[in-house]
Amino acid sequence: MTVRNRVLILLSAVLALTAVAVASVLHASARADRRNQARPGGPRVTSGTVTLTAPGRMVFRNLAWGPHRDELAAVPASDPSGPRTASGVKCLRFHAASGTGVCLQAVHGAMSDTYRALILDAHLREKGRYAVPGIPSRARVSPTGHFAAWTAFVGGDSYAGTDFSTRAAIVDVRTGRLTPSLEAYRIVKDGRTYRAADANFWGVTFARDDRTFYATLATKGRTYLVRGDLRRRTVTTLHTNVECPSLSPDGTRIAFKKRVPGLPADAPWRLYVLDLRTLRETALAESRSVDDQAVWRDSRTLVYALAGDYGADLYEVPADGTGAARRIGTAAVSPAYTG
The missing domain is CATH 1.20.5 (Single alpha-helices involved in coiled-coils or other helix-helix interfaces)
Structure with a gap:
């Protein structure tokens, strides 16, 4: 040649x-x-001021097509399908409590995306920034607003399969002290220290005492509800087949998704509530598979996301197993209640 x-x-x-x-x-x-083009029939979204201390509001990631897609938006909690006020702050996952927010974001690069967690004050101003080592999945703020947690996929991209790895991080918002992975905590299983290279954690939820938290531990093909101690840096197994726990406002119950035998591999979960005193499970009146960490709207009602035309819609269901699930808003995910 x-x-x-x-x-x-x-x-x-x-x-x-x-x-x-x-x-x-x-x-x-x-x-x-x-x-960026708004679609006919979608929710009405306009720019405005969103705060995390306004009473009686629901703040969430807006998924409606248009210039405000992916922004945090707010609606009256009593009218979740009403007109939305968009904040200009974009998040993939979000949660807030007591005037503190955690916003998991994608940073788009020329070759690939990176991810970060922003700690936000009541006016959505940045108070802290932390690198997230993978695709954001879950986010939670403690009831006091003093701690925040997030989970990211660092291998695989779905809880439904078996080939995935996660990192669950916790930060003290007041001091900025970060625990990058709960794998640094001592695991107590069946009364003994437990060590396993395949241990994964996800779905942190906090109690009001600024010490206790709950999360999912996966190891050897099984999942466990664990109770964590922020001071002792330990986690203790409590119950099996629990994923994405969410602690009730009174601290007595855990809402969670549970794998049910016989369901399709890509949709294996049903919503349940666990009584922490008796460890009795109650199946909820949602017959579809829920891949979300539910939020307690109040002591009686759970809110969660299911796939929808715009990406996801929000639903609610009674927490005692009665009633029926109903859709409360379209094109929305990651809700939090303020005030």
């Missing part, structure tokens, strides 16, 4: 790669334009 032919082949390859790159940029731009 002559030098001239080699140069022509190299030039052709460069031109082809350039064309692919330009097409990719144009496709991404067109996709972004479509995302």
Whole structure:
């Protein structure tokens, strides 16, 4: 092959790669334009001021197509399907309590995305920033607003399969002290210290005492509800087949998703509530598979997301196993109640 032919082949390859790159940029731009176009029949969303201390509000990630998609938005808790006020702050996952918020964000790079956790004050101003080592999955703030936690996938991308790894981190919002992974805590299983290379944690939920928390531990193909102690840096197993726990406002019950035998591998969960005193489980009146960490709207009602036309919709169901599930809002995920 002559030098001239080699140069022509190299030039052709460069031109082809350039064309692919330009097409990719144009496709991404067109996709972004479509995302920014509001769709008929969707929720009405306008810019405004959102705070985390306004009484009687629900704040969530808005998924309605248009210029405010992915922004934190607020509605009256009594009218969750009403007009939305968008904040300008974008999050993938979000939670808030007592004027503190945690916002998990994607940082889009030229070659790949990175992720971070922002600690927000009551006016959604940044108080702290932490690197997140993978795709954000869960977020929680303690009832006092003094602690925040998040979970990220660092291998695999779904809880439904078996090939995944997670990192659950906790930060003291007051001091900025970060525990990057609960794997640093001592595990107590069946009354003994337990060590396993495959231990994974996710779905942290906090008690009001600024010491106790609950989470999911997975090891050897099983999941466990664990009770954690922030001072002793320990976690103790309490109950099996518990994922994404959510502690009730009075601290007596855990809402969770449970794998039910016989269901499809990609939709294996049902919602339950566990009485922490008796360890009695109550199945809730939601017959669909819920892959979410439910939020307690109050002591009687749970709110969670299911797949919808815009990505996800919000539903509620009684926490005592009675009644029926009902949709309360479209194009929304990661709700938190303020005030």
